[in-house]
Amino acid sequence: MKLKKQEIDARMSKLSGWQLAGDSIKKDFKLGDFPAAMGFVVKIALEAERVQHHPDITIEYNRVRIVLTTHSEEGLTTKDFDLAEKIEKFFGA
Amino acid sequence: MKLKKQEIDARMSKLSGWQLAGDSIKKDFKLGDFPAAMGFVVKIALEAERVQHHPDITIEYNRVRIVLTTHSEEGLTTKDFDLAEKIEKFFGA
Numbered sequence: 001m002k003l004k005k006q007e008i009d010a011r012m013s014k015l016s017g018w019q020l021a022g023d024s025i026k027k028d029f030k031l032g033d034f035p036a037a038m039g040f041v042v043k044i045a046l047e048a049e050r051v052q053h054h055p056d057i058t059i060e061y062n063r064v065r066i067v068l069t070t071h072s073e074e075g076l077t078t079k080d081f082d083l084a085e086k087i088e089k090f091f092g093a
Numbered sequence: 094m095k096l097k098k099q100e101i102d103a104r105m106s107k108l109s110g111w112q113l114a115g116d117s118i119k120k121d122f123k124l125g126d127f128p129a130a131m132g133f134v135v136k137i138a139l140e141a142e143r144v145q146h147h148p149d150i151t152i153e154y155n156r157v158r159i160v161l162t163t164h165s166e167e168g169l170t171t172k173d174f175d176l177a178e179k180i181e182k183f184f185g186a
Contacts, residue, residue, distance in 0.1 A: 034147050038138045045131045045152075054127050058151040059138075 002075035011081040018084060024069035025080060029091055031062045040064055043090040053079045055087075095168035104174040111177060117162035118173060122184055124155045133157055136183040146172045148180075 003011070012020060018027045031037040037059055044066070048054045056067040066087060068080040096104070105113060111120045124130040130152055137159070141147045149160040159180060161173040 034138070034142060038135075041152075042131070042135070045127070049128060049131075054154050056151065056153045058149070059134075060149045061147050 001077060002070070002073045003077055003081075008076055011078075015081070015084055015088070021067075023075045024067050025076065025084060026065065026067040027084075027087075029064045029066070031064065033062050034059075037062050037064050040090060044087055047083065047086050047090070051079070051083065053083055055083065094170060095163070095166045096170060096174075101169055104171075108174070108177055108181070114160075116168045117160050118169065118177060119158065119160040120177075120180075122157045122159070124157065126155050127152075130155050130157050133183060137180055140176065140179050140183070144172070144176065146176055148176065 008020070012018065012025070015025075015027075018025045029037075029040065031040055041057055041059060041064055044055065044057065053070070056065075058065040066084075068084055069075070070077040070079055101113070105111065105118070108118075111118045122130075122133065124133055134150055134152060134157055137148065137150065146163070149158075151158040159177075161177055162168070163170040163172055
């Protein structure tokens with residue numbers, strides 16, 4: 001179910017460095033090098049497949065951009081924020 | 094060494110579906126699903142690391158966009174076309 005503005009604000013306030021852009025949230029991560037970036041992306045991909053929710057992922061050498069939205073709801077849902085929080089854990093790990 | 098226009102045209106003519114965009118070449122690939130797209134990306138990543146030439150890669154569910162350029166030469170080199178040909182083999186494999 002699509003989140004209301006107030007709910008989005010509440011979830012955003014718990015995330016660091018994520019930007020709200022229309023119906024999506026995004027963040028650019030900087031890793032040490034290309035293998036580190038790919039390792040991070042593979043962790044995200046495995047989690048994405050497990051929960052059947054797939055972010056857009058861009059890899060530019062050691063930089064990884066993640067964009068999350070829920071296409072079926074044409075907006076942001078708890079799925080987006082739950083996955084964003086998991087991604088933060090992978091980045092910190 | 095940066096390729097001349099004539100050399101670029103010759104290499105482009107051997108590639109199918111790649112577009113010349115300024116100092117880069119790019120192609121959008123469509124795979125069966127997200128795991129297939131990720132498998133394709135991992136193959137590309139391993140080859141990129143082996144040859145130390147790293148394309149920009151965007152994954153949107155079952156679609157993979159590859160952009161190749163040689164930053165150090167501010168243009169296209171044989172590295173870009175050699176990797177593009179390898180990527181075609183991975184896609185066809």
